[in-house]
Amino acid sequence: MVKYFSFFLILLSVVQCKIKKGSSVQVLSRSKLGSIQTHYSQALPEHSPKVGQSSEIFLPISVSQLNYEPNQGNILKISFAFDQRRFETGWISFVNPQKGQFLTTLQIILNYSTIRIEEIQFVPEYSPVKYDSKGKIKIPSGINVNYMWKKEPRSSHKKTMIFLLSTGFVSTLISLASVIPDFFKHRHPKNAVNFKKMTVTN
8 A cells, every 4th residue: 555655656746747848738818808808718729839839829819799999098908827727827918008009919938847837928019900991990809929938947957856856765765664564574573573563562
């Protein structure tokens, strides 16, 4: 039983550090305007960014459902979540620099470690409002999101290694604790009896 438990500890430590280069990261997003907001929606799997690679995805934002009127200078807020909402940002406000512009591109810099995303930096880009042949405003159906991944900090490597070494050391001690009584039982039966008596007495 103890052996299985120690194996579980090692497996748990590996699972916690499962995020590695090439792995896809699930992205959820929601938008808000005033008192109206949308629920989290997930980007298509084929458009999900991969760890260690810069990528661009098209993020649908229901600005038409939010009654977005650029001439009123409304503030659009966006919130992101990653990997089953394990990491979630608060509401990020994007104020139009001047009336009559839409948010079209969002540069996102993710500073990550092997266990979680540490920091997010945002750089919004806007474009003027466009009109169709009938004079109606062309409301964009979403924005382009560019993910640029930074190299993992060395400190997180050290923390991960310390965690793995400490976990492995503890599991090794547990395994040895289960093996030592059997060793004495086969090599020194008398000592094994005395050891068992001492354990019961204490």
